[in-house]
Amino acid sequence: MLRLLATIRKEWQLLVRDKMGLTLLFVMPVVLITVMALIQDAPFKDYQDVKFDILTVDNDHGRLGKYIREGLASGGQFNIIDTLDGHPVTEQQARELVNNGHYKISIIVPAGSTAAIVSNANRIVNDITQRMGMSVSLPVKKGADSLNVVIYFDPAAKKAFKGAIHQALDNFLTQVETDMLLGRIQQQLRRKDTTATPNDTLPIRLQAVGLKEHATGTSKQLDVVSNSVQHNVPAWSIFAMFFIVIPIAGNMIREREDGSLLRMKLIPGSYLLILAGKMLFFVGICLLQFYLMMLVGIYAMPLLDLPKLVMGHDQGATLLVAGAIGLAATAYGILIGTLFKTPNQALNFGAISIVILSAIGGIWIPLEVMPANMQVIGHLSPLSWGLDAINDIYLRNGDIGYVWKNVLRLVLTGGVMLAVAGFVEKRRMN
Amino acid sequence: MASIAVKELRKTYKGAAEATLKGLTFAFPEGKIGGLLGPNGAGKTTTISILCGLVQADGGDVMIHSLPQNAAHREQIKKIIGIVPQQIALYPQLSAVENLTYFGNLYGLKGKALYEKIMHYLEVFGLEKSAHKEIHKYSGGMKRRANIIAAILHEPDLLILDEPTAGVDVQSRSMILQFLRSYNEQGASILYTSHLLEEAQSLCDEVAIMDEGRMILQGQPESLIDELPECRNLEDVFLHYTGHALRD
Known part of the structure; x- marks a missing residue:
């Protein structure tokens, strides 16, 4: 337990001194979601409010x-x-x-x-x-x-x-x-009809059957439409969470290069506990990022004349989904940090791969408007699983029953990435 | 009793055309300072990695303080050894105290006892005034000294140092060597690798010279020099056995 807590504290000390890292993790995403929500406000309004x-x-x-x-x-x-x-x-x-x-x-x-x-x-x-x-x-x-x-x-x-x-x-x-x-x-x-007075009207009804729109939520009704804020805030928050691969991968490569990884492996006790501390810390940072973005969606967006973000009713499910996204993102960072030898390689590959995964995963534009074959590919992106799950909660008023499959996909993918990283690291040593 | 005993150690990395270790055999007695010397590519780093349990040997035996280096004894051996890698294995953005507290915690040390131990060693190594300064602001010599402290917090019986004085000034080197002698006098065994043969000659009780994965000779520095009349120092002995060809 001591090594777990010590690792969390060490990662925190490293992060608070890394001004660029803090900017990348917290300031840039806030700017990103705000800009994207503003830019995409008009296209989203085309058929709604404009x-x-x-x-x-x-x-x-x-x-x-x-x-x-x-x-x-x-x-x-x-x-x-x-x-x-x-x-x-x-x-x-x-x-x-x-x-x-x-x-x-x-x-x-x-x-x-x-x-x-x-x-x-x-x-x-x-x-x-x-x-x-x-x-x-x-x-x-x-x-x-x-x-x-x-x-x-x-x-x-x-x-x-x-x-x-x-x-x-x-x-x-x-x-x-x-x-x-x-x-x-x-x-x-x-x-x-000679008996009818001039004021009499014949009861002719043109519409025997009418149309009425109902929300699809199973329990409480939600009156939420997909607007720029509802799409962009969760979507770009997931994108930003995945960008945590950059500091994680850089951190891991530096630890390997400067020998501190070696030192940690030579200390009695399981290295897995140190890795778990690292993962817990970064998953926590992802959660912090996610909820910071949600707060921006709720409180800052209306100040910019944008709709207020609506978060659905099941906050437990939201936390679970955000945690699963954070886990997958952290595991991806550890994998990249293990596979690549220099921070530059990891930075380039990590950033480009996230941009690609986000583009095909419906972060930039919803998957529904993509060609059918791209939709099939898009559903393979972990970012699309995260966004689907969030949309299930926010737009469809879903609960854990709605999102468990995507949560499981994210967690299993994270597990597979960690296993591959472990295999590669062991192979490298021999 | 030997602090380190290596017998017929063999290792070939996957994909490598040639074996790195070809039946290496040597031993250093407990409580002594042993020097493992050899030109670049001789196999020193691989030997140390196998001694620490980081790399699996393909064959041969390794005993550390009479314990076989295998999965069953690995954790026990980790408690016995402390390693000072050639790189400064510390976090540059953290201060010396923060770094040492972290590594101390990983060894299970904590609280006031750990803090006092850290401050004691910082004083021993002349770093007490820079205790809370970030490591990246340290000079090369200060970093080397802090790097050694991280390896001795748990007071290991066997200290393994890989080029501990590389790139440091004379004062820092003198302080490091003085500390190693005093740590050895307290009963600890030390395994030391270096390219600085004059330093090895003055520090080590015994040296083992290896090349191309094999042991060439082992003995007390003075005896090795005496055996070859044309050699005046350990460097002459080293060149006599390993030749003048460059090892890039």
Whole structure:
């Protein structure tokens, strides 16, 4: 026990005197998560909080244009702009402004589009009443042209964004057409029903089955969406935790070079206890890093106008996951410190390998948006196991039952790395 | 009784074309200062590593204070020996007291008793004023002296020193050699390796000269010199047996 505690104290003394190491372990990650959360805030907000300006040119001045404007505005995601400098926006203006990137989207409602919808509804009602033996003839425009609501998109607009707008407009068109058709049918039915008063409305329900979104958490409900802070704070914290391989590997190589490793091995008692002390210390540092980043996510991010980090409900599971990540990172540092002969080799390999593992592991961008084959490779990265487990807790309100598989993967990987390091070290001595 | 007895020791590293040790045999009596001498590549470091139990020999026997160096006795032997490596095996960012407290703790020493022991040795080696100074601020000689203290905190019966005076000034060397004599007078055995043959001649009770993994000769320095009329000192004897060819 004494050698374990002595090793922890020695590592602490070494760390507090290593200003560069402290900066690398604590200051740089704080800067990193803050910068990444700020940079990625806008892309994450694209489909969530950001309000887009939509130029609308209503050449129809009828019900369809009104419906589209009100419908888009009611979602809260779009600002409807139909005048510029006090003058109605023209189609030419709208096209140019969108093309040169000042606006992302413009909608042109053609003249006569409401009339076309009314005419179409009248034609259907005429046809129905005629088949029912009623003599009703609502005015129908003969030889009506097919009209289109025209949409201009910023050439840089994403495909998913375009699809969402298309779908929303399609819904509005269907809704207007359906409303008009039902209005005409109600009108004719009322005319047939002589007992009905003008205020009577027929109970026509358009939606028998609706849509309602529920959180997937098993117990308490969480109202968390994946935003820049929810992704970047845990993701880059895991990245920073893995960067502990640099001081660990450097420390191990220096101990081997200056002979203190030799001295430790010549002291009676198990060297494993010294190694365990070293591991415990660095896992503790990883935990400290992790919770420091979480505090930044909770308290500092809102000061920068970013969302506050939400940590889920099972803090025990979070601690377990953070500990498992720290263990895997520390073991990786020990492996690199054993495999390489000079601090420079270890530094280069360690840093580059972590950048690669983090890139494929969904730290930079979520795995879900990567190509399918990259997703398969990405799931082999220990950093992705850590991030998956954290997301299970933070976004899916998971508990230990959700994360144990990833925790086990991290711990086993750490164990394998330590075993390889032990094998290499023993082989080197002989 | 021998403090160290080595018989027919053989070692070939994996992938090496030639054996490092080819049946090395020597012994030093207990309570004496023995010098293990040889040119670069003679196999001294491998021999010391095997003596300490860090490297496994392919064959032969090693006895340390009558205990066979094997897995069963390794921990017992570790308690008997103290090793001063050629490198300064201390943490440069820590002070002498912090370094020595750490290594003392690893030996199971702690508290006031350890602190007093550390301060005593720091005084013996003239380092008491720099006790709390970080090692990287020490001169070469100060580092060498602190390096020796780390190996004697547990008061070993056998002290093994690998080039303990390499690169130090005359005053530091004199202090180190004086301490080794006094530590030996207290009953401890010392195994010493060096390229400084004049120093070995004055310090060692017996020397063993090895080359290319084999023992060439062993005996008291003065006797070895006397055996060869053309040799005036140990260096002449050494060159007589190992030749003038460079060993890079």
